[in-house]
Amino acid sequence: MDQEKEKQKLLSISVSPHIRSDEGTRSIMLDVLIALVPALGVSAYMFGFRAILVTLVSCAACVFFEWAYRKLLKKPQSIGNLSAMVTGTLLAYCLPVIIPLWILIIGDFFAIVVVKELFGGLGKNFMNPALAGRAFLFSWPVAMNTWMVPLSYTGFFHLSTADAVTHATPLAEMSSGKLPEGVTLLQSFLGQVGGSLGEVSTFALLLGAIYLLIRRVITLHIPLSFLLTAAVLSFLFPQGNDHFLWTAWQLCSGGVILGALFMANDYATSPVNPRAQIVYGVGCGLLTVFIRRFGAYAEGVSYAILIMNATVWLLDKAFPPKRFGAVREKKGKEAAK
Amino acid sequence: MKHGFFGGIHPDDGKRYSAASPITPLPPPAQVVIPVSMHIGAPCKPVVQKGDKVKLGQLIAETTGFVAAPIHSSVSGTVAAVEPRLHPNGQKVMSIVIDNDGLDTPDESIRSHKEELEADPHALLELVKAGGIVGMGGATFPTHVKISSGLGKVDTMIVNAAECEPYITADQRILMEQPDQVLGGIRYLMRMLDLPEAVLAVEGNKPDAIAGLKKRLTPGCGIRLHVLRTRYPQGAEKQLIQSVTGRQVPPGGLPADVACIVFNAFTCWSVNCLVEEGMPSIQRVVTVSGPGVAAPSNFLCRVGTPVSALVEAAGGLKDDVDKVLLGGPMMGNAIFDLSVPVIKGTNAVLGLMPEQNRAAEDPVCIRCGRCVAACPMHLQPLYLYAAERKGEIPELERLHITDCIECGCCAYVCPGRLQLVQAFKDGKVQVKNKK
Numbered sequence: 001m002d003q004e005k006e007k008q009k010l011l012s013i014s015v016s017p018h019i020r021s022d023e024g025t026r027s028i029m030l031d032v033l034i035a036l037v038p039a040l041g042v043s044a045y046m047f048g049f050r051a052i053l054v055t056l057v058s059c060a061a062c063v064f065f066e067w068a069y070r071k072l073l074k075k076p077q078s079i080g081n082l083s084a085m086v087t088g089t090l091l092a093y094c095l096p097v098i099i100p101l102w103i104l105i106i107g108d109f110f111a112i113v114v115v116k117e118l119f120g121g122l123g124k125n126f127m128n129p130a131l132a133g134r135a136f137l138f139s140w141p142v143a144m145n146t147w148m149v150p151l152s153y154t155g156f157f158h159l160s161t162a163d164a165v166t167h168a169t170p171l172a173e174m175s176s177g178k179l180p181e182g183v184t185l186l187q188s189f190l191g192q193v194g195g196s197l198g199e200v201s202t203f204a205l206l207l208g209a210i211y212l213l214i215r216r217v218i219t220l221h222i223p224l225s226f227l228l229t230a231a232v233l234s235f236l237f238p239q240g241n242d243h244f245l246w247t248a249w250q251l252c253s254g255g256v257i258l259g260a261l262f263m264a265n266d267y268a269t270s271p272v273n274p275r276a277q278i279v280y281g282v283g284c285g286l287l288t289v290f291i292r293r294f295g296a297y298a299e300g301v302s303y304a305i306l307i308m309n310a311t312v313w314l315l316d317k318a319f320p321p322k323r324f325g326a327v328r329e330k331k332g333k334e335a336a337k
Numbered sequence: 338m339k340h341g342f343f344g345g346i347h348p349d350d351g352k353r354y355s356a357a358s359p360i361t362p363l364p365p366p367a368q369v370v371i372p373v374s375m376h377i378g379a380p381c382k383p384v385v386q387k388g389d390k391v392k393l394g395q396l397i398a399e400t401t402g403f404v405a406a407p408i409h410s411s412v413s414g415t416v417a418a419v420e421p422r423l424h425p426n427g428q429k430v431m432s433i434v435i436d437n438d439g440l441d442t443p444d445e446s447i448r449s450h451k452e453e454l455e456a457d458p459h460a461l462l463e464l465v466k467a468g469g470i471v472g473m474g475g476a477t478f479p480t481h482v483k484i485s486s487g488l489g490k491v492d493t494m495i496v497n498a499a500e501c502e503p504y505i506t507a508d509q510r511i512l513m514e515q516p517d518q519v520l521g522g523i524r525y526l527m528r529m530l531d532l533p534e535a536v537l538a539v540e541g542n543k544p545d546a547i548a549g550l551k552k553r554l555t556p557g558c559g560i561r562l563h564v565l566r567t568r569y570p571q572g573a574e575k576q577l578i579q580s581v582t583g584r585q586v587p588p589g590g591l592p593a594d595v596a597c598i599v600f601n602a603f604t605c606w607s608v609n610c611l612v613e614e615g616m617p618s619i620q621r622v623v624t625v626s627g628p629g630v631a632a633p634s635n636f637l638c639r640v641g642t643p644v645s646a647l648v649e650a651a652g653g654l655k656d657d658v659d660k661v662l663l664g665g666p667m668m669g670n671a672i673f674d675l676s677v678p679v680i681k682g683t684n685a686v687l688g689l690m691p692e693q694n695r696a697a698e699d700p701v702c703i704r705c706g707r708c709v710a711a712c713p714m715h716l717q718p719l720y721l722y723a724a725e726r727k728g729e730i731p732e733l734e735r736l737h738i739t740d741c742i743e744c745g746c747c748a749y750v751c752p753g754r755l756q757l758v759q760a761f762k763d764g765k766v767q768v769k770n771k772k
Contacts, residue, residue: 011658011659011660011661011671011672011673012659012660012671012691012694013671013672013673014660014696015758015759015762016666016670016671016743016745016758017666017667017749017758018662018666018667018671018689018693018694019348019503019666019667019689019694019749020694020695020696020748020749020751020754021348021695021750021752023750023752024695024753024754025701025703025752025753027752028703028705076698076699078701081701083703122701122703123703123704219710267703267704267706268703270704271706272705272706272708272717273706273709273717274709274710277706316717316720320717321343321709321712321715322715323715323737323740324575324585324586324588324713324714324715324740325575325587325588325590326587
């Protein structure tokens with residue numbers, strides 16, 4: 001009887017619901033990291049061990065900056081949710097493989113401390129930290145535009161950047177209005193092209209995105225509206241003669257796939273309402289094609305996403321879900337009265 | 338004709354714990370504690386005093402308003418006290434304590450009303466009102482009020498046997514073991530409402546019950562079986578109406594506004610019991626289940642039975658149990674004292690383990706949008722939460738906080754573990770107080 005009383009005393013109480021899904025922030029971030037692994041594998045094959053090194057250094061720096069910032073400001077630690085690792089990986093993925101590590105670390109600092117933590121940390125930042133970090137690093141334009149030729153390394157673990165070749169990426173060629181030469185579309189799809197560390201292999205990124213779709217970490221609203229808009233515009237306004245080839249090359253080159261599947265739909269910096277997500281995706285696609293065509297840079301994805309990031313609050317307000325049970329006729333009736 | 342509702346979740350339904358356990362009548366306890374408030378609406382006024390002899394089914398507390406249901410003794414014996422006692426809602430509520438004499442001597446008023454109803458099916462309304470019948474699915478809205486609000490406006494009657502809350506198998510078992518009693522109650526209600534047809538809606542995760550019903554419900558019998566997709570909150574009134582008819586109850590409206598009326602399956606059983614045996618609402622089926630209970634079972638027990646007696650009959654609680662709930666894990670109440678009584682709306686007593694709760698010390702919204710995708714009322718829980726935290730009452734109203742049905746889907750899916758339902762309950766109070 002005493003035992004029973006003891007038990008009764010120890011019962012917990014709380015507001016419903018009393019059960020919760022086992023998917024937490026950490027498990028979601030882990031899924032994103034898993035989904036990014038194939039792209040790193042292809043990158044390591046194309047550019048050597050340096051691809052892995054850059055990614056690891058970037059992750060470590062992001063985790064360190066988040067830890068140190070929160071330690072200094074005596075805030076609860078958040079590195080356990082793995083979001084700093086995701087930021088680190090994504091920033092590394094949109095930089096050239098031969099980026100000097102000190103520049104990379106400055107980018108990590110900017111992404112984590114300035115863009116994410118100063119706004120309150122995960123979920124509070126309004127710009128994608130990785131893309132904002134990348135944008136900041138254009139303070140070093142030469143380093144940001146030095147590309148390595150795929151499969152040009154002398155040894156897998158050969159880390160020197162001295163033999164890096166400045167190499168025109170397919171995207172750069174296309175921005176001058178012609179289809180890329182010396183490389184096939186299939187090579188580009190698989191990742192044997194010049195470009196940023198993690199963006200080269202459309203195939204590997206799609207593989208990761210399919211995993212995230214199956215795990216229901218992402219939905220198709222943003223990626224699909226982004227890619228369809230970019231595809232339709234490229235198809236309607238090609239440079240050169242072949243509509244289909246031009247469209248395929250536009251989608252397989254540069255950061256469109258990485259941006260649409262892993263960056264535009266970053267939780268914190270994209271809308272939550274389904275209709276707003278579609279408008280946002282269309283906006284990303286429009287701006288990407290627009291910047292690529294008329295901008296000074298060959299690449300438009302990161303600025304397109306950053307600009308659309310700034311509209312998220314407005315889009316969510318402008319396109320809320322339709323209220324349950326709200327009937328249009330009723331409005332008319334009320335107006336008639 | 339397939340309809341559905343937006344959002345919702347698919348948690349482990351946990352029905353396996355108790356689905357195979359037949360309904361066992363629980364011997365009435367030596368003492369029952371019957372609160373005068375077991376329904377939505379004004380509490381009743383006791384009409385007995387300490388020392389009075391009462392009989393089974395005798396009126397012991399009468400209503401003081403229209404939205405209320407009278408209360409009857411669930412045993413025969415002597416009134417031991419009329420005093421405030423701990424209620425399942427966590428507060429002390431005036432209760433009538435009766436010492437059971439173990440004889441179950443029925444009150445003189447207990448007699449079959451079948452013949453009366455054959456002469457005049459509309460006599461059911463007064464009968465239901467006097468019999469203290471309320472929504473037995475847990476909402477405990479007085480049934481006679483519901484009937485009155487729907488009279489003449491309704492073209493579709495839906496019987497809710499979705500039982501979408503995990504673990505609970507009370508309706509499932511009653512449909513398997515006593516389907517004719519449930520169907521009988523449905524027919525009385527149909528005649529009351531002058532409806533030629535009713536829809537019996539069951540979630541697809543109860544194949545045994547569905548198989549049995551299919552045999553009985555031949556085409557043209559007036560009751561149509563509607564198998565629902567297994568998805569919480571399929572049994573929430575508004576979502577059920579949407580699933581069955583495609584109609585959406587307008588904000589702040591009643592089912593009657595879209596010509597629908599919904600009764601819980603066990604309410605129908607209770608109506609049948611009232612008509613055929615004259616027994617008012619004094620008993621119900623309770624599922625005692627969950628991973629924290631030693632031997633999950635279903636019991637037929639008297640209103641006023643202490644929860645501890647049910648838990649004991651189900652083999653007791655496991656040592657490391659964390660919470661005991663009345664009702665389902667999504668919307669039920671956690672109780673801290675097992676001496677509280679079973680009331681009319683208590684469909685389950687559940688024991689849950691600590692790991693099921695997954696609360697976080699430092700909840701953080703990552704804006705994943707899962708709450709928006711899960712909300713069956715088309716709300717934006719993350720923005721409601723932010724507005725509530727900041728105390729922005731106009732913003733809460735703009736985001737339609739009063740539409741929230743507190744089903745808990747948002748909090749269930751939230752990876753940041755925000756206490757969303759708690760915030761919305763608080764927010765609703767703030768909005769109400771402001772007005």
